[in-house]
Amino acid sequence: MEQRPFGEGIVDDQPAFGTNSFAENPEPRVPCVLILDVSSSMAGDPIKQLNDGLICYKDELTADSLASKRVEVSVVTFGSEVNTVVDYTTSEGFFPPKLEANGLTYMGQAVNQAIDSLEARKQEYKNAGISYYRPWIFLITDGAPNDSNWEQAAQRAVEGDKAKSFSMYCVGVEGADFETLAKFCVLEPLKLQGLRFRDLFLWLSSSQQSVSRSTPGDEVPLENPTVGDGWATASV
Amino acid sequence: MASQIVDQYGAPVALGSELGRGGEGAVYEICGKSDQVAKIYLKPADHEKTQKISLMLNLGGDSIKEFAAWPIASLHRHPGGPTAGIVMPKVSQPTEIHELYSPAHRKVTFPKADWRFLVRTALNCAAAFQSLHTNRIVVGDVNQGNVLVSEQATVNLIDCDSFQISGNAKTYLCKVGVAHYTPPELDSYKDMRTENHDNFGLAVLIFHLLFMGRHPYSGRYSGAGDMPLERAIKEQRFAYGRNAQQLQMAPPPQCLSLGELTPVLGNLFERAFADPRAGKPRPTATHWCNALLELEAKMRKCSRDPGHFHCEGSPCPWCRIVQQGGPNFFISVSLKTAAARSANINLHRIFFEINSVKPPASSLKRALRKPTQSLAPRPFEAGPDSNKIPRMLVAGITCGGAVLTLMGIFYSVVAYFSVPITLVFSLWWLILWLARPLKKEIRQRKATLKNCREGLHKAKQNLSFVLQHHIELFENKINKLEEAKSRYESLGARRDRDFAQLQASARERQLEDYLERCFISSYKISGIGPTRVVTLESYGIETAADVSYKRVESVPGFGPKLARTLVNWRANQESRFTFNASQGAPASAVQNLDMKYLQEKSQIQTMLAGGPISLRAITNGANAELGRLDENLAELELALAQAKLDATLDEG
Numbered sequence: 001m002e003q004r005p006f007g008e009g010i011v012d013d014q015p016a017f018g019t020n021s022f023a024e025n026p027e028p029r030v031p032c033v034l035i036l037d038v039s040s041s042m043a044g045d046p047i048k049q050l051n052d053g054l055i056c057y058k059d060e061l062t063a064d065s066l067a068s069k070r071v072e073v074s075v076v077t078f079g080s081e082v083n084t085v086v087d088y089t090t091s092e093g094f095f096p097p098k099l100e101a102n103g104l105t106y107m108g109q110a111v112n113q114a115i116d117s118l119e120a121r122k123q124e125y126k127n128a129g130i131s132y133y134r135p136w137i138f139l140i141t142d143g144a145p146n147d148s149n150w151e152q153a154a155q156r157a158v159e160g161d162k163a164k165s166f167s168m169y170c171v172g173v174e175g176a177d178f179e180t181l182a183k184f185c186v187l188e189p190l191k192l193q194g195l196r197f198r199d200l201f202l203w204l205s206s207s208q209q210s211v212s213r214s215t216p217g218d219e220v221p222l223e224n225p226t227v228g229d230g231w232a233t234a235s236v
Numbered sequence: 237m238a239s240q241i242v243d244q245y246g247a248p249v250a251l252g253s254e255l256g257r258g259g260e261g262a263v264y265e266i267c268g269k270s271d272q273v274a275k276i277y278l279k280p281a282d283h284e285k286t287q288k289i290s291l292m293l294n295l296g297g298d299s300i301k302e303f304a305a306w307p308i309a310s311l312h313r314h315p316g317g318p319t320a321g322i323v324m325p326k327v328s329q330p331t332e333i334h335e336l337y338s339p340a341h342r343k344v345t346f347p348k349a350d351w352r353f354l355v356r357t358a359l360n361c362a363a364a365f366q367s368l369h370t371n372r373i374v375v376g377d378v379n380q381g382n383v384l385v386s387e388q389a390t391v392n393l394i395d396c397d398s399f400q401i402s403g404n405a406k407t408y409l410c411k412v413g414v415a416h417y418t419p420p421e422l423d424s425y426k427d428m429r430t431e432n433h434d435n436f437g438l439a440v441l442i443f444h445l446l447f448m449g450r451h452p453y454s455g456r457y458s459g460a461g462d463m464p465l466e467r468a469i470k471e472q473r474f475a476y477g478r479n480a481q482q483l484q485m486a487p488p489p490q491c492l493s494l495g496e497l498t499p500v501l502g503n504l505f506e507r508a509f510a511d512p513r514a515g516k517p518r519p520t521a522t523h524w525c526n527a528l529l530e531l532e533a534k535m536r537k538c539s540r541d542p543g544h545f546h547c548e549g550s551p552c553p554w555c556r557i558v559q560q561g562g563p564n565f566f567i568s569v570s571l572k573t574a575a576a577r578s579a580n581i582n583l584h585r586i587f588f589e590i591n592s593v594k595p596p597a598s599s600l601k602r603a604l605r606k607p608t609q610s611l612a613p614r615p616f617e618a619g620p621d622s623n624k625i626p627r628m629l630v631a632g633i634t635c636g637g638a639v640l641t642l643m644g645i646f647y648s649v650v651a652y653f654s655v656p657i658t659l660v661f662s663l664w665w666l667i668l669w670l671a672r673p674l675k676k677e678i679r680q681r682k683a684t685l686k687n688c689r690e691g692l693h694k695a696k697q698n699l700s701f702v703l704q705h706h707i708e709l710f711e712n713k714i715n716k717l718e719e720a721k722s723r724y725e726s727l728g729a730r731r732d733r734d735f736a737q738l739q740a741s742a743r744e745r746q747l748e749d750y751l752e753r754c755f756i757s758s759y760k761i762s763g764i765g766p767t768r769v770v771t772l773e774s775y776g777i778e779t780a781a782d783v784s785y786k787r788v789e790s791v792p793g794f795g796p797k798l799a800r801t802l803v804n805w806r807a808n809q810e811s812r813f814t815f816n817a818s819q820g821a822p823a824s825a826v827q828n829l830d831m832k833y834l835q836e837k838s839q840i841q842t843m844l845a846g847g848p849i850s851l852r853a854i855t856n857g858a859n860a861e862l863g864r865l866d867e868n869l870a871e872l873e874l875a876l877a878q879a880k881l882d883a884t885l886d887e888g
Contacts, residue, residue: 003303023448024340028465066334069341122462127456128489129455129486129488129489131465
């Protein structure tokens with residue numbers, strides 16, 4: 001049969017909408033927790049570049065109409081205390097925080113908090129009948145954990161990664177203790193070249209855009225950030 | 237792109253500016269042809285693809301070219317060379333279908349689209365698939381990005397070069413796919429596709445459109461662990477179907493249900509997603525066309541909300557969802573059509589009605605006071621003293637025994653017999669005396685009286701408990717309505733406050749931008765020469781935005797005096813800043829704000845308007861239950877009165 005046109009219509013141009021409501025945006029979600037080091041060693045240029053990178057990350061996600069509905073970001077920072085500075089939100093409600101560096105490196109506690117929050121978030125998805133992709137945890141640090149039971153947190157992260165509850169990525173900035181960092185993930189930790197946070201977040205956003213175009217549960221081959229002009233080098 | 241591009245006849249094709257770029261190639265304008273575009277592949281097509289495209293050039297009928305970005309010509313780097321790209325019709329309204337079926341996006345991209353528009357789009361999708369299937373063309377890679385929707389709800393299919401085409405005794409496969417739209421029985425994208433495979437993807441698209449972007453297999457999974465969508469599809473866990481519960485699935489909250497469609501459509505969805513009889517073909521595009529036409533004929537306008545349209549035969553599902561605390565999915569339509577109409581409700585009238593609803597009350601006083609005067613004690617049922625003779629006999633023997641015992645004082649031998657006999661018979665007499673029938677009945681009557689008293693006490697306690705419970709329900713509801721009222725009354729003020737905040741943050745952002753353009757180096761500030769400017773820069777202090785007393789003072793060589801100078805300079809710059817209100821809060825943010833408050837308003841209105849009805853329902857339900865309890869109580873009272881009279885009756 002012939003297609004039938006539907007009356008008349010005018011489009012207003014306006015970008016924002018309620019993507020954080022499960023009912024209004026039932027698209028499957030790609031949850032992503034960024035665990036960011038804000039200990040005093042990050043002070044100065046590193047923290048500034050990190051902040052700029054986050055802004056760039058938001059912009060990239062917002063620009064993609066599908067990723068803006070599917071990718072949900074949460075940010076956990078760790079210095080002397082661990083804070084969830086951004087709770088799970090689509091790019092619409094993601095206002096990159098201005099992070100300031102100070103204090104020690106309570107990495108284990110931060111990893112625990114991130115995994116707890118992911119589990120809670122998954123339950124919310126289940127209650128709302130929302131499908132989800134394998135969550136991402138992205139740990140970025142320039143040091144080594146100072147807290148007492150980081151080994152337990154590291155083991156929990158590795159087990160979760162192995163059980164495919166989430167994918168764990170560890171990125172070390174110059175000066176990080178890569179040997180310790182390697183205990184937090186199955187994959188080799190990556191070493192950030194210089195302070196290329198911007199490129200890191202561009203890569204993260206484009207990887208998540210391709211993931212959000214695949215199907216929940218699919219394996220998506222990610223572009224290797226260590227080859228060519230990538231932002232990372234292998235840490236070993 | 238230079239001019240060395242030619243079409244299959246060797247005629248040059250001049251490419252214009254680039255319009256977009258994807259994984260497969262880039263799309264360019266064609267100079268002089270506004271209705272066509274050129275897609276240039278990133279790498280030249282291989283032999284098979286070249287063949288496929290030349291076959292497509294011969295195949296596509298005019299009816300298909302009307303809605304599909306079908307190749308019109310092939311492009312080559314030199315005449316007769318490998319295919320470097322294609323020419324195809326330009327789609328003027330490139331809105332991907334997910335921007336329509338996603339409620340969040342729809343409010344922005346299609347603010348006027350109500351459910352009729354979505355149903356019509358679904359119909360047009362089915363019509364497009366029907367055309368293709370009639371021509372033995374299989375789409376293969378159905379997905380949310382290659383169906384585009386126009387302002388008139390007509391659809392265009394793009395990426396036609398991935399369609400599965402048959403001709404010249406060969407089938408050119410599709411080879412790609414997106415799993416959300418891939419039927420459970422297809423193992424690999426490299427496999428041969430059938431129309432039945434397409435019909436799965438079509439059914440998912442139609443479901444997305446009708447069910448507010450929900451996926452048929454995304455539901456509330458009650459099993460343990462994760463349930464990825466891909467697995468749910470493989471296991472046919474249709475969350476809305478008849479068998480959903482057995483599959484540990486339930487529909488998500490705040491959703492349309494199959495029962496709110498026509499029975500025919502409900503059945504088609506069951507057959508497309510949940511039919512356990514393997515091998516039975518899914519509904520075809522023609523089935524969907526007919527069923528959607530029927531739905532259009534049965535479309536009704538909601539009496540309450542001008543943005544709501546629904547299928548006849550059930551109450552408005554969109555209002556139901558709002559009442560259940562969900563969003564108003566068509567708020568943008570309601571906003572457009574009802575904004576002019578005064579949408580305010582008459583709070584005074586509603587609360588007059590609310591206040592006139594009587595709270596639940598016990599009707600005890602009416603039910604009670606059945607005449608008790610006419611009651612009379614029931615005569616004893618026990619007949620004549622039936623054990624009087626045996627009692628007297630036993631008494632006689634006892635007395636005799638007693639006499640013998642007295643005599644036994646002198647003849648001890650006699651006492652050996654008489655004492656036990658006297659004791660046994662006196663005990664027997666006692667038993668007989670106690671068991672006189674009349675006494676027994678009097679005792680029973682006293683026990684009944686006690687039971688009646690206790691029963692009545694319990695029933696009274698229960699009644700007051702039930703009454704209390706219902707009064708609490710009633711009062712809670714009243715409180716909620718009162719609270720909704722005050723939220724309703726504060727809507728305007730809250731909206732204005734948020735708006736002011738938006739403006740304030742816009743001002744702050746503008747100020748920040750302004751200060752960031754005030755470079756220290758471009759101003760003459762006393763005491764800050766070029767060397768100091770360089771020092772400041774090396775500490776990251778370049779513009780007025782970077783200046784603070786603490787930051788400047790921490791720079792070596794900068795004391796309190798210079799710090800104060802710079803802070804004053806910054807204040808001076810700030811005072812020169814003027815806020816540009818026209819560049820204030822972005823229009824989209826303001827609109828979002830209005831939408832949010834309109835949604836809240838409509839929710840509260842629905843709740844308040846239904847207030848008197850739900851209050852009455854509470855009272856009526858409570859009074860029915862209390863009435864039953866009252867009846868029961870009255871009966872107990874009556875029984876007690878009777879028992880009291882009965883208990884006063886004496887042997888006399």
